Amino acid sequence: MSSVLAPLALIGALTMNVLAKLGRFVLFLLRSFSHIFRPPYYPKEFAISLLTIGWLSLPVVGLTAIFTGGALALQIYSGGARFNAEAVVPQIVAIGMVRELGPVLVGLMIAARVTSSIAAEIATMKVTEQIDALVTLSTNPMKYLVVPRLLAALITVPLLVGIGDIIGIAGGYAVGVQNLGFNPAAYLKNTADFLELRDIVSSLVKGGVFGVIAALMGCFYGMHSDRGAQGVGRATKGSVEAAAILILAANFVLTGLFFSV
Amino acid sequence: MIRLDNVHKTFGSNRVLRGLTLEIERGTSMVIIGGSGTGKSVALKCILGLVTPDSGTITVDGQQAGTGDRDAFLARFGMLFQGGALFDSLPVWQNVSFRHLRGSLKKPKEQAREIAIEKLRRVGLKASVADQLPAELSGGMQKRVGLARAIAADPEIIFFDEPTTGLDPIMAGVINDLIREIVVEMGATAMTITHDMSSVRAIADNVAMLHEGVIKWTGPVAQMDNSGDPYLEQFITGSAEGPIEAIR
Numbered sequence: 264m265s266s267v268l269a270p271l272a273l274i275g276a277l278t279m280n281v282l283a284k285l286g287r288f289v290l291f292l293l294r295s296f297s298h299i300f301r302p303p304y305y306p307k308e309f310a311i312s313l314l315t316i317g318w319l320s321l322p323v324v325g326l327t328a329i330f331t332g333g334a335l336a337l338q339i340y341s342g343g344a345r346f347n348a349e350a351v352v353p354q355i356v357a358i359g360m361v362r363e364l365g366p367v368l369v370g371l372m373i374a375a376r377v378t379s380s381i382a383a384e385i386a387t388m389k390v391t392e393q394i395d396a397l398v399t400l401s402t403n404p405m406k407y408l409v410v411p412r413l414l415a416a417l418i419t420v421p422l423l424v425g426i427g428d429i430i431g432i433a434g435g436y437a438v439g440v441q442n443l444g445f446n447p448a449a450y451l452k453n454t455a456d457f458l459e460l461r462d463i464v465s466s467l468v469k470g471g472v473f474g475v476i477a478a479l480m481g482c483f484y485g486m487h488s489d490r491g492a493q494g495v496g497r498a499t500k501g502s503v504e505a506a507a508i509l510i511l512a513a514n515f516v517l518t519g520l521f522f523s524v
Numbered sequence: 525m526i527r528l529d530n531v532h533k534t535f536g537s538n539r540v541l542r543g544l545t546l547e548i549e550r551g552t553s554m555v556i557i558g559g560s561g562t563g564k565s566v567a568l569k570c571i572l573g574l575v576t577p578d579s580g581t582i583t584v585d586g587q588q589a590g591t592g593d594r595d596a597f598l599a600r601f602g603m604l605f606q607g608g609a610l611f612d613s614l615p616v617w618q619n620v621s622f623r624h625l626r627g628s629l630k631k632p633k634e635q636a637r638e639i640a641i642e643k644l645r646r647v648g649l650k651a652s653v654a655d656q657l658p659a660e661l662s663g664g665m666q667k668r669v670g671l672a673r674a675i676a677a678d679p680e681i682i683f684f685d686e687p688t689t690g691l692d693p694i695m696a697g698v699i700n701d702l703i704r705e706i707v708v709e710m711g712a713t714a715m716t717i718t719h720d721m722s723s724v725r726a727i728a729d730n731v732a733m734l735h736e737g738v739i740k741w742t743g744p745v746a747q748m749d750n751s752g753d754p755y756l757e758q759f760i761t762g763s764a765e766g767p768i769e770a771i772r
Binding site for chain 1: 574598606
């Protein structure tokens with residue numbers, strides 16, 4: 264009998280574990296957003312977060328976008344050649360970068376760079392009792408650690424996505440003009456004519472949502488880290504996995520909302 | 525006065541505090557001793573509200589911990605953490621004057637820095653340390669910075685969590701003397717948790733022996749060696765034989 268019930272017990276335990284974690288996350292999410300609207304605020308921490316999440320991510324975002332835009336131009340040209348559609352390179356690079364690849368790749372790069380860094384930093388603070396120290400110094404860790412990072416990601420990631428879109432299109436332009444023989448002026452005109460406001464808005468909205476996911480996951484896993492070096496490692500790994508999966512899932516949902524026929 | 529009355533706390537299946545009752549008179553120095561995992565740190569964190577007890581009451585001068593204005597409640601406390609818990613990203617002076625740079629006790633930056641340097645001097649550190657990062661300091665210096673931070677806002681109550689752990693005997697003696705001097709000088713109520721018997725003798729007015737989540741013995745430090753309590757005697761002598769299991 265016990266061998267029959269063992270798998271059920273395991274499934275039950277796993278389900279309870281997942282539900283408990285989900286409950287903790289929902290509470291964390293609500294508390295995080297509630298603290299945004301309640302002082303005190305920490306402008307210095309916010310400025311530092313703007314710098315580390317936004318400004319210092321620019322090189323990674325720029326390099327990712329330029330190579331992706333260039334590769335996309337080559338792929339579309341060679342794929343389009345199969346049915347004499349090489350001329351659509353500017354339009355498809357623009358729409359591909361702005362609607363999909365720009366936000367998703369920037370989101371994933373932010374998850375890799377920022378989420379991991381936030382989770383590792385906060386988890387280390389937790390295991391070395393720095394978070395307890397903050398509390399004893401009359402400082403709420405949610406306000407001091409979470410809110411500045413959350414707001415900074417909400418503001419900077421859409422900007423990074425916008426910059427990534429432009430650089431990606433520029434990468435496609437460089438390859439199109441230099442390697443594929445497109446006329447520069449015509450390439451730019453086709454790009455500008457084809458893009459709609461809805462494409463740009465969807466890109467920036469996705470950036471905002473992905474930024475919030477990236478920062479929240481880093482903070483949540485950091486604040487709920489287990490003790491020791493292994494705890495910090497697990498928090499970091501878990502935060503990046505969760506952020507990447509949630510970003511891709513959110514991308515699917517948002518794409519459906521913006522572009523469902 | 526700090527009063528803990530029948531405080532219980534369980535983590536999962538681990539019953540850490542099993543009816544802890546203890547009183548610490550205002551202006552006295554209480555040292556809680558006991559083996560690892562007996563609930564000393566948890567007791568201290570329960571008072572500060574870092575851990576919520578499952579049952580029992582904790583009052584500080586009649587006010588129940590966890591009720592009323594939390595900032596005002598915490599402003600009465602200073603705490604020296606076992607590992608220092610200094611903020612790695614901030615220079616030493618900003619660690620010490622953390623409370624004076626933000627929140628209700630905020631002061632102009634220059635004044636906050638002056639306070640930090642004065643407190644650093646009080647714990648035997650030079651002003652040149654102020655601009656260093658915690659990682660650039662030795663373990664003993666980090667403890668002193670932690671001590672300076674604990675006393676920076678002139679708290680009424682100071683907690684010391686294993687103040688001499690990881691220090692050589694000479695540095696441990698220096699820290700013990702500093703703690704005693706500061707507590708006497710400030711007239712503060714102090715609560716220290718430690719395994720180190722030399723710390724107990726240097727710091728304590730009163731001693732409490734905690735074992736398996738309850739106080740086994742409490743009394744003045746002068747009576748500690750003649751307590752007649754088998755738990756305390758075993759702990760003082762460091763013997764493997766006695767009511768406390770050597771392997772826990």
